[in-house]
Amino acid sequence: AQTVTQSQPEMSVQEAETVTLSCTYDTSESNYYLFWYKQPPSRQMILVIRQEAYKQQNATENRFSVNFQKAAKSFSLKISDSQLGDTAMYFCAFTNGIYGGSQGNLIFGKGTKLSVKP
Amino acid sequence: DTEVTQTPKHLVMGMTNKKSLKCEQHMGHRAMYWYKQKAKKPPELMFVYSYEKLSINESVPSRFSPECPNSSLLNLHLHALQPEDSALYLCASSQGFASGEQETQYFGPGTRLLVL
Numbered sequence A: 001a002q003t004v005t006q007s008q009p010e011m012s013v014q015e016a017e018t019v020t021l022s023c024t025y026d027t028s029e030s031n032y033y034l035f036w037y038k039q040p041p042s043r044q045m046i047l048v049i050r051q052e053a054y055k056q057q058n059a060t061e062n063r064f065s066v067n068f069q070k071a072a073k074s075f076s077l078k079i080s081d082s083q084l085g086d087t088a089m090y091f092c093a094f095t096n097g098i099y100g101g102s103q104g105n106l107i108f109g110k111g112t113k114l115s116v117k118p
Numbered sequence B: 001d002t003e004v005t006q007t008p009k010h011l012v013m014g015m016t017n018k019k020s021l022k023c024e025q026h027m028g029h030r031a032m033y034w035y036k037q038k039a040k041k042p043p044e045l046m047f048v049y050s051y052e053k054l055s056i057n058e059s060v061p062s063r064f065s066p067e068c069p070n071s072s073l074l075n076l077h078l079h080a081l082q083p084e085d086s087a088l089y090l091c092a093s094s095q096g097f098a099s100g101e102q103e104t105q106y107f108g109p110g111t112r113l114l115v116l
Helices: none
Strands: A003-005 A011-016 A018-019 A024-026 A035-037 A046-052 A064-069 A075-080 A088-095 A112-117 B006-008 B010-013 B020-026 B033-037 B042-049 B052-059 B064-070 B073-079 B089-092 B113-115
Touching: A003 A011, A003 B042, A011 B073, A018 A112, A018 B020, A024 A046, A024 A075, A024 B033, A035 A064, A035 A075, A046 A075, A075 B020, A088 B010, B006 B089, B033 B073, B042 B064, B042 B073, B073 B089
Parallel strands: A011 A112, B010 B113
Antiparallel strands: A003 A024, A018 A075, A035 A046, A035 A088, A064 A075, A088 A112, B006 B020, B020 B073, B033 B042, B033 B089, B042 B052, B064 B073, B089 B113
């Protein structure tokens, strides 16, 4: 069974500093996709960054970057220059895709609640 | 444009009521999803439609009835719900083709449902 584990239920960081959120996953598939989603108190689930497993290069989106270690099945999210607006629940998620074994099902970790302090 | 819209934003209903949730996207996506999210928990998949056909029903009770009238619309019909069904209901869509960015799911803002 495919699983996603986020071992840090809560984290805090000072504004302008860097923070790293951890995520590990388990799958026997060779082709899959990994995501980080952000869910602020408003509850809208917002895509932060995505990574295709077949790509060796780590994805980056402005202040957000990932450290994808395929062999270790690790997918951490680094947030640089943290801002107050980054305060949210962050979910790591996995899918094989619509035609993969999970038929599009996004498997989520339990989430990490990040607080950015002024 | 990666917008998925959902109506209503909030819904309060009694256990004998019949109501519907609506989801709409105009991104040309061919896969649409319903998720249920309880407080402080990750979303749980309920239904997947691929090319307007039900692809996955994750053993959801029959009091939830999905409908996909066309490729842009997804409804969730609610009948005889229980208080434990109170949750945030999220709709998402993805392009539905194999590989790459097409696998990315974009979420709507959700409908917060309270069953009394």
